[in-house]
Structure formats: C-alpha cells, structure tokens
Amino acid sequence: MGDQDALARQFEEHRPHLRAVAYRMLGSLSEAEDAVQEAWLRLSRSDADAVRNLGGWLTTVVGRVCLDMLRSRGARREEALHDQEGRVRVPDPVLSGPDGIDPEQEILLTDSVGIALMVVLDTLSPAERLAFVLHDMFAVPFDEISEVLDRTPAGTRQLASRARRRVQDATPAADTDPARRREIVDAFLAAARGGDFEALVALLDPEIVARSDGGALRPSLLRRGAAEVASQAITFARFAEAAHPVLVNGSPGALELAADGTPMTVLAFTVRGGLITALDILVDPERLAALDLGGVLGR
Numbered sequence: 084m085g086d087q088d089a090l091a092r093q094f095e096e097h098r099p100h101l102r103a104v105a106y107r108m109l110g111s112l113s114e115a116e117d118a119v120q121e122a123w124l125r126l127s128r129s130d131a132d133a134v135r136n137l138g139g140w141l142t143t144v145v146g147r148v149c150l151d152m153l154r155s156r157g158a159r160r161e162e163a164l165h166d167q168e169g170r171v172r173v174p175d176p177v178l179s180g181p182d183g184i185d186p187e188q189e190i191l192l193t194d195s196v197g198i199a200l201m202v203v204l205d206t207l208s209p210a211e212r213l214a215f216v217l218h219d220m221f222a223v224p225f226d227e228i229s230e231v232l233d234r235t236p237a238g239t240r241q242l243a244s245r246a247r248r249r250v251q252d253a254t255p256a257a258d259t260d261p262a263r264r265r266e267i268v269d270a271f272l273a274a275a276r277g278g279d280f281e282a283l284v285a286l287l288d289p290e291i292v293a294r295s296d297g298g299a300l301r302p303s304l305l306r307r308g309a310a311e312v313a314s315q316a317i318t319f320a321r322f323a324e325a326a327h328p329v330l331v332n333g334s335p336g337a338l339e340l341a342a343d344g345t346p347m348t349v350l351a352f353t354v355r356g357g358l359i360t361a362l363d364i365l366v367d368p369e370r371l372a373a374l375d376l377g378g379v380l381g382r
Contacts, residue, residue, distance in 0.1 A: 090131055094123055097138055101145050107216045108149035110174035110201045113373060118148045139227070146217050147231045153209035171303035173296035173363045174201035175370065176349050178338065178379045179330040181265075197332045198351040198363045202294075203253045207246050214239050215246035264354045265328070265335040271352070271359060272337060275316045275323035283313035288358040298367025312362065322348050329379055338379065346371040 101122060105115035122144045126134075134140045176198060204212055210232050217223035217231075218239075229239040258264055267286060274282035287309035295304040306312045316323075326337035331351040339348040349371065353361035365371060 087127065090127065091123075093137060094126060094141070097141050100138070101141055104142055104145050104216065104221060105149055106175075106177075107201075107204065107220060108146065108212060109152060110205055112175040112177070112375075114152060118145055118152060121148045139223070142217070142221060142223060143227055143231055146213050146223075146228070150209050150213050150231065153212065171294045171296050171305050172205070173294055173351075173365050174198055174205065176331045176336070176351055176363075176365060176374070177333075178336075178349065178374060178376065179333070180379050181328040181330060181335075197334050197353065199353040199361050200250070200254050201332075202361075202363070203250050206253070207249065210234075211242050211246040211249075214243035215250065218243045219247060258354045258357065261335065263357070264352070267354050267357065267359060268335045268337065268352050269328070271316070272323040272326050275320050278317050278320060280313050280317060283316055284309045286359055287312055288355070288360040291358075291360055291362065293362040293364070295364040296367055296370075298369055300368055301366050322350070326350070346374055346376065349374070 098119060101119045102115055105118040106112060109115050109118065122141055125144055125148075126141065131137075204216070207215065213232065214225075214228055217228050218225060225236040225239045225243070228243075229236045232239055232242070234242070271283065271286050273279075274286065289309050291307070291309055291312050293304070293306040293312045293315065295302075295306075297303045304315070306315050322337075322339050325339045325347075327340065329336055329338045329349075331349060334352065334354075336352055337348075337350040338346060339350075341347050347366070349365040351361075351363040351365075352359055353363075
C-alpha cells in the first residue's frame with residue numbers, strides 16, 4: 084500500500100464510514116472518534132500490504148474496538164434508561180440546521196439513525212449490538228462477524244436475529260413527513276410556552292416516555308405518561324421560549340442557546356401516528372459543550 088502518508092490518505096477516505104459504525108455501536112460521538120483513532124493505530128502497526136480489503140478490515144477492527152469498549156461499561160441493562168451510576172442516559176445527538184442534514188453528516192445518519200433507535204441499541208448486549216449493527220446496517224457477512232465475537236456463524240446469526248426482533252418491537256415506523264413532524268414539534272413548544280396543559284396532552288402519546296440527561300452536574304429525570312410529561316413541559320416554558328428549530332439526528336427538534344451562544348438544552352422528538360411518543364432531552368453541560376454546532380443556525 085506504500086508509505087505511511089499513502090496509508091493515512093486511504094484511511095481518511097474510510098473515516099466517515101468508520102465513524103458511522105462506531106457511533107451506532109457506542110451512542111457517543113467522542114467515544115466513536117476514539118474507536119476510529121484506535122483503528123488507525125492498529126492499521127499503522129500492522130502489515131498493511133497484506134490487507135486485501137482495507138474497508139472491510141477496518142470495519143471489523145472498529146467493531147472489535149467498540150465491542151471491548153461496550154464490555155468495559157459493565158453488564159447489559161435490561162432497559163437502557165440509566166447508566167451504571169443510575170443517571171438517565173440519552174445518546175449523543177447529531178445536530179443540523181432546520182433545512183437539512185449537513186453533507187458531512189449524511190453518512191453518519193444513514194439508515195434513519197434517530198435518537199429512539201440509539202436508545203434501543205443501548206438495550207442490547209455488546210455481542211447483539213455488534214452482530215446487528217455490522218450485519219443489518221453495514222452488510223458485513225456473518226462469518227466475518229463471528230471471528231470478532233469468537234462464535235460460530237450460526238450463533239452470530241442468532242444474535243443478530245434476536246437483536247433485530249427487539250429493535251423492530253421497540254421502534255415501530257415513525258412518521259415520515261418532516262413538515263408534519265415539524266408542525267407537531269412547533270405546536271408542542273407553543274403549548275409549553277403558553278402553559279396549555281390540554282393542548283400538550285393532545286399532542287402526546289398516552290404512553291410517552293421522556294428522558295432528561297443532566298450528566299454528573301445536573302439532575303436527570305424520567306417521566307412516563309402524557310399527563311406527567313405535559314406537567315413537566317409547562318415547568319420548562321423558559322426553554323420553549325428560547326428554543327431554536329434544528330434537526331436532531333435528522334428529525335425535527337429544538338436547541339436552546341444561552342446569550343453567549345453556549346448550548347443549554349437539546350430536545351429530540353419521536354413522532355408516530357401524529358403523536359409524540361418519546362422526548363429525549365440533553366442538559367448535560369459537559370456533553371453539550373462538546374457538540375459540533377457548525378452549520379447549525381447559520382453558524
């Protein structure tokens with residue numbers, strides 16, 4: 084493959100794809116970058132001339148790195164609503180301007196990787212997540228995935244099938260009309276600003292789940308049911324007043340900025356059947372500060 088400079092150029096061609104794999108595996112943009120960087124280090128220390136399919140080799144390497152990172156987080160949680168310290172955990176959002184996804188984010192967000200799907204992926208065991216993500220999202224053959232997992236191809240196929248059922252059961256098809264979804268999000272924010280409890284309830288699915296991730300510095304909250312979520316939304320009328328329309332993982336959402344432009348809150352909506360079925364709210368100052376706001380709100 085030539086010298087290190089040539090190898091580095093080839094690696095950079097694959098970086099967007101590798102980031103997409105790692106983001107689906109980890110739900111963390113910073114950890115995804117770490118996994119991709121580790122893949123480069125392993126490539127640079129390997130006999131690169133013996134690699135016949137660089138893209139496939141790198142994909143499985145990133146998968147292996149992410150698998151190790153997931154296993155280091157501890158045992159699987161049956162319901163990925165809390166981290167190991169008991170805090171509510173919301174996956175890292177990918178923000179875009181309200182008019183469309185940035186071209187650099189298109190690969191990262193292919194397959195409609197919304198926040199709701201990322202939450203469900205967090206409920207899978209590390210092995211299930213790897214089998215599902217690599218096979219169903221990136222068409223990696225089971226015999227290659229089985230080598231990473233040290234299982235038979237048949238056993239790996241079973242892992243992916245089990246994961247697929249859980250994903251399909253937990254994430255029924257969301258509404259696809261972006262204009263209609265934006266109308267619903269805007270109506271929610273207007274009702275919250277006006278303190279209109281009945282209007283809020285009418286927009287919410289009766290079984291809605293709202294998660295607010297404050298990280299280590301702010302409280303985290305978990306609310307269920309239309310009435311409880313509507314009541315909570317009214318208490319956050321200040322946010323609704325200052326909310327800017329954005330896309331969160333490609334879907335209509337909202338972003339609150341402080342006077343100095345610092346991101347304060349990101350709100351992601353899942354809309355199905357004309358109703359909001361999930362609210363995922365990020366208020367963790369540390370993770371908000373790390374968000375890439377390039378291209379958002381005309382920046």
